[in-house]
Each structure stands twice: as C-alpha cells, then as structure tokens.
Amino acid sequence: xxxxxxxxxxxxxxxxxxxxxxxxxxxxxxxxxxxxxxxxxxxxxxxxxxxxxxxxxxxxxxxxxxxxxxxxxxxxxxxxxxxxxxxxxxxxxxxxxxxxxxxxxxxxxxxxxxxxxxxxxxxxxxxxxxxxxxxxxxxxxxxxxxxxxxxxxxxxxxxxxxxxxxxxxxxxxxxxxxxxxxxxxxxxxxxxxxxxxxxxxxxxxxxxxxxxxxxxxxxxxxxxxxxxxxx
Numbered sequence: 001x002x003x004x005x006x007x008x009x010x011x012x013x014x015x016x017x018x019x020x021x022x023x024x025x026x027x028x029x030x031x032x033x034x035x036x037x038x039x040x041x042x043x044x045x046x047x048x049x050x051x052x053x054x055x056x057x058x059x060x061x062x063x064x065x066x067x068x069x070x071x072x073x074x075x076x077x078x079x080x081x082x083x084x085x086x087x088x089x090x091x092x093x094x095x096x097x098x099x100x101x102x103x104x105x106x107x108x109x110x111x112x113x114x115x116x117x118x119x120x121x122x123x124x125x126x127x128x129x130x131x132x133x134x135x136x137x138x139x140x141x142x143x144x145x146x147x148x149x150x151x152x153x154x155x156x157x158x159x160x161x162x163x164x165x166x167x168x169x170x171x172x173x174x175x176x177x178x179x180x181x182x183x184x185x186x187x188x189x190x191x192x193x194x195x196x197x198x199x200x201x202x203x204x205x206x207x208x209x210x211x212x213x214x215x216x217x218x219x220x221x222x223x224x225x226x227x228x229x230x231x
Contacts, residue, residue: 005072006033013066028223039201041211044220050204059087088116092161096173098153100145107141110159131159151182171203
C-alpha cells in the first residue's frame with residue numbers, strides 16, 4: 001500500500017517584494033510538512049513575514065516561488081474561482097479581529113461560510129449548533145455580536161472557521177485582542193477543538209505563552225523558519 005501524502009506540504013516557499021530599486025526578501029526557502037491533527041505555533045519579530053506565510057498557505061496571497069500542496073493538490077496553479085472554492089471548502093480562518101457580521105445572530109455568523117457552497121442545510125445548522133454548544137455558547141445562538149464579550153466573539157469565530165469541516169485551520173493572532181485570562185481560555189479551546197476536529201492547525205502569534213502550549217513551536221527570522229529547540 002502506498003504511503004498517504006502529508007495533509008499540507010510547503011516546499012521551498014519564497015516571497016519577494018520590490019521596494020524602490022531593492023528586493024525585499026520576506027520568505028526565503030520555507031519548507032514544512034504537516035499531517036491532520038498536528039498543531040504548530042509560529043512566532044518571530046514583527047515584519048518578518050509570519051502573516052504573509054499564513055496568507056500564502058491560505059490562498060490569499062501568491063508566492064514568488066515554491067509551492068503549497070494539499071494532499072498533493074496544488075491550488076496555486078488553479079484559476080481564481082477554483083482557488084476560492086477550494087479555500088471555502090478546505091481552509092478555515094481565525095483573525096485577531098473576529099470579523100463577525102453585526103446584523104447577524106451568532107448562529108447565522110457561524111453558518112456564513114456554508115452559503116458559498118450548497119447553502120445552510122439542516123446538517124450544516126446542526127453542526128453549527130453542536131460547535132456552539134461545544135464552546136459553551138448554546139444559550140447565545142440568537143444573540144448578536146454587540147451583545148457578546150470579546151472572548152465570546154472569538155469563540156464564535158472559532159466555530160465559524162470549523163463549520164465546513166476544513167483540512168487546515170489558520171489562526172493569525174487569535175488572542176491578540178483579549179485580556180490574559182480570556183486569551184488563555186481561547187487558546188485552550190482552539191487547541192482542543194482543532195484536535196477534536198482532526199485538522200491541521202497553524203497559528204501565528206506574538207504570545208510566547210500561547211506558543212509554548214503548542215506541540216510544536218517554530219520561529220520565523222530573516223525569512224527562515226526553524227523549529228524552536230532544534231538546530
């Protein structure tokens with residue numbers, strides 16, 4: 001039996017920006033392989049390309065060279081429309097700002113990503129209800145974002161990122177706007193739910209406390225990605 005490919009493979013990824021007459025090398029040969037259920041944190045100084053790496057892997061930006069494979073598929077070679085469909089079905093995003101729609105209820109916000117595909121059918125609604133119950137928000141389904149605390153909003157964002165049962169979950173400073181106690185709770189929740197859902201979790205953070213809780217911790221410095229504690 002042939003060996004199954006890694007869920008996500010990043011191969012020799014580079015990103016170069018032109019600044020005047022100078023080339024600015026943001027990523028310089030980044031490589032990484034991850035399987036379902038793996039969770040990594042990426043730290044590093046501001047401006048080193050952490051978010052750029054996340055956006056390239058999430059098909060929101062394009063690399064200068066190199067490739068990103070999802071179970072041997074290469075979405076960066078596809079049309080914009082095909083990339084958008086793949087992104088909607090296979091990649092979940094959590095940002096520092098929750099980006100909830102203020103006019104929608106908690107339940108409706110979680111269901112928003114399903115609208116780009118077949119729509120919010122009964123199965124999707126039940127998944128949303130189950131996820132919201134899992135994160136302790138079963139009594140807040142009909143509330144709107146203005147009625148929620150910061151931690152509750154971010155928990156809704158976690159549920160929304162998982163509603164389409166993605167292969168990959170990308171978190172960009174998911175606790176950056178939260179107080180320490182709430183950040184700790186959301187960090188715990190993120191790791192637990194990602195493990196339960198068997199997704200690949202990549203988290204960019206400035207919080208060394210959050211990064212230390214991940215099974216694997218990488219540092220991005222001078223465009224190079226190195227695993228903390230390894231030479």
